[in-house]
Amino acid sequence: MKLYYKPGACSLAPHIVAREAGVAIDLVPVDLARKEMQDGGDYTAVNPNGYVPALDIGEGPVLTEASVVVQYIADAGPQSGLMPPAGETARYRAQQWLAFVATELHKGFSPFFKPNTPEATKTAQREHLTRRLGFLDAALADRTYLMGETFTAPDAYAFTVLRWAPAAGLDVSTFPNVARFMAAVSARPAVKAALAEEGIA
Ligand SMILES: N[C@@H](CCC(=O)N[C@@H](CS)C(=O)NCC(=O)O)C(=O)O
Known part of the structure; x- marks a missing residue:
């Protein structure tokens, strides 16, 4: 999984959840003002809304919305108890x-x-x-x-x-x-x- 982030922005929440859950993620910094990655790539091609967090989950478009991204990562490490099981x-x-x-x-x-x-x-x-x-x-x-x-x-x-x-x-x-x-x-x-x-x- 790849997490597009900016230091201290709301993307810190999924970053913390990944560390708490022991879920491996690669961090990709984004220049939000320029909407660019460090390699000069256009971030709006990753997330058309141009904001972080965005999570590359290896299938389909990136997953966005901090409140959902944290759940996805928490569920990838269910033993951590970071999100209670669905249905409860x-x-x-x-x-x-x-x-x-x-x-x-x-x-x-x-x-x-x-x-x-x-x-x-x-x-x-x-x-x-x-x-x-x-x-x-x-x-x-x-x-x-x-x-x-x-x-x-x-x-x-x-x-x-x-x-x-x-x-x-x-x-x-x-x-x-x-x-x-x-x-x-x-x-x-x-x-x-x-x-x-x-x-x-
Ligand atoms: N609806 C998004 C909003 C995310 C958001 O506001 N991200 C801010 C950083 S905390 C951002 O990237 N702002 C830059 C921009 O919107 O251009 C969510 O809930 O995750």
């Missing part, structure tokens, strides 16, 4: 978290990385994210990770996007349970290794 209620709970991270958090942060986002939009997004961080903080009050005491794929995705809080002018330390979650995920050897490999440790 817990699988839907994990998918609920993945969808929450994708739509309520990830896309809430995106405007802060676009050069032409108006200040009023940023203010509105900051308020939105603050409300969602409050929800997350309450959800994490009695647990280490989103699904309980076991680290799962949604944790990798949530950790990845919450790392962007400073870029949005948000301080997660004002949400003590979220801060504890970030510390717990940061301390995991696979997470440290992924950050080091992306050069952002």
Whole structure:
């Protein structure tokens, strides 16, 4: 499997999941501004949407959408327990978290990385994210990770996007349970290794 990525971008989530699951992947860096790979190849020929993550699974077009890519990799290493088995209620709970991270958090942060986002939009997004961080903080009050005491794929995705809080002018330390979650995920050897490999440790 080949994972197209940019250091610190949302592609960090599938990278962490691969390391946690012991699934071998080749990392292919992408220059998102130029939509180019290091060999000068056109990235939009790989992913017409021009974004990461994209996973070459050896059949058909690349698999995209972080919330799905993490599931594919987790299922390639089922012994890791990074996604509960399909059909179990817990699988839907994990998918609920993945969808929450994708739509309520990830896309809430995106405007802060676009050069032409108006200040009023940023203010509105900051308020939105603050409300969602409050929800997350309450959800994490009695647990280490989103699904309980076991680290799962949604944790990798949530950790990845919450790392962007400073870029949005948000301080997660004002949400003590979220801060504890970030510390717990940061301390995991696979997470440290992924950050080091992306050069952002
Ligand atoms: N819908 C995609 C969005 C992925 C996304 O926003 N990727 C960002 C990095 S975190 C990106 O590549 N942005 C560059 C661009 O859209 O041109 C997903 O859920 O995976």
